[in-house]
Amino acid sequence: MTDAGADADPDADAEAGVRAANSAFYAALEARDLDAMADVWEHSDRIVVTHPGWPMLRGWARVAGSWDAIFRNTGYIQFVLTDEQVTVVDDSAWVTLDENILQSGSAEELSGSKATSVNVFVRGDDGWKMVVHHASPVAGDG
């Protein structure tokens, strides 16, 4: 529930909740853990994921399928997040950040890449759930 009237600072609580949900998203991604990823997302038709260079995918079935495919084709993936900023407006919030990614496919070699992302969350009875993840490749440091 969102009734935080007795709290000392509900705004700070909300921002902390969003940061925790955002961290859980990247932890699930690094762990390649589909159950943990399922916990992060709202399971609805209104959710959207755009992976770097991919078309937009709508709805939990397609979102889950994309994570399953990515996890099966990723040997190792690590994120260093920079320039993170959180905005909360009532029961919705978004995090904008840069993703510095180190990863390997099925082969052994590691490769680095950079993406920039917006992650949107909505607060419901189960806390903050992801409704949009849109990550796009950055062509090089401008």
Place this chain on the structure above:
Amino acid sequence: MTDAGADADPDADAEAGVRAANSAFYAALEARDLDAMADVWEHSDRIVVTHPGWPMLRGWARVAGSWDAIFRNTGYIQFVLTDEQVTVVDDSAWVTLDENILQSGSAEELSGSKATSVNVFVRGDDGWKMVVHHASPVAGDG
């Protein structure tokens, strides 16, 4: 103000307001009209724009500068928007859609491209204002 208690359907009104703000954004872009673009955006430090392939830019000064540069380097640009979906949560909203773009630079020839975008709006005293535009290139139809 957001007190729409007397309205027959405040949800429908909110969605119509978001669609109008989103249309005004693409109209300003097609017209390459910096004043119209300035009307679309919230003028604050929390706003973010990510143009296709660009790094993320924060704050109204950088956002405005990027539009000015784009408008000066674009001879013609037209958008056909497809698969548009609006979500409203209280005083924030986001539109996800595909952008089918036809444009020319300073030369005459037209080129086509496709991007997918999330546009976030916040409702204030002046109505719905854009706070995030994140567009990314789609590598080809998957």
